Amino acid sequence: MSASEAIHPTLNDLKFEIGQVLVCWCFLENKIREHLKRAGPQNQILKGPVISHWRTYIQSNYPERAHELLEPIEKVARVRNLLAHCIYSLHADPWTEGSAVIACEAPDGTRHSFSIDDLRATCTELSKLKVRPIRLSAAR
Template structure:
């Protein structure tokens, strides 16, 4: 169970790093005032859609995928379960607003962290090289 809790924490920390990367890009784009209020992800979506309209879906899809996992963990955790005698049995169940339960295993959480790390290491270039 502690391993599962650790991986949940890892996802939340990884999200913070990704959010910081988005915030840095938005600041460099001159949006310091706009991002003072509201979630950074909302400002990121707006910026990407306005700046890269033809590629917005392609650029936002990886972020939306990991944001979904993070949002479930941060806002709708429902239960934890682990059978100490069965490898890979630890899962967290999250209840969506519509009542549907979504389960994430330790492997799912580790995969999400890997995806977060890739997004932080290889963020999209927001500026044309001068």
């Protein structure tokens, strides 16, 4: 290997980024759970996925803005769900640019692939959603 040969992401790099997305998702869920607890439906959020309770809460309390408020979370939720439940292949060749890719097959049979850059972008979006204060009452 010459010093000028670039080393691209490895399989371990790819697995790290998958983990990053899942960790960032957990932090977002915690933030949503905190908001729901402050909003009042404590008993409702004891069971089931917090994202389902969030969807119901937003659709019930902000029906005119539900799409606007939910779309950013739905976008990252789709990626997260595929990573958490539907991985069927990982590939990364450190000597080939752009080879770090994860392949997922959704329950409906559709196949999706994500590059390492896609995973990094998803984690960035999750972090923005978590950091940005949820100020729904001011948005009404």
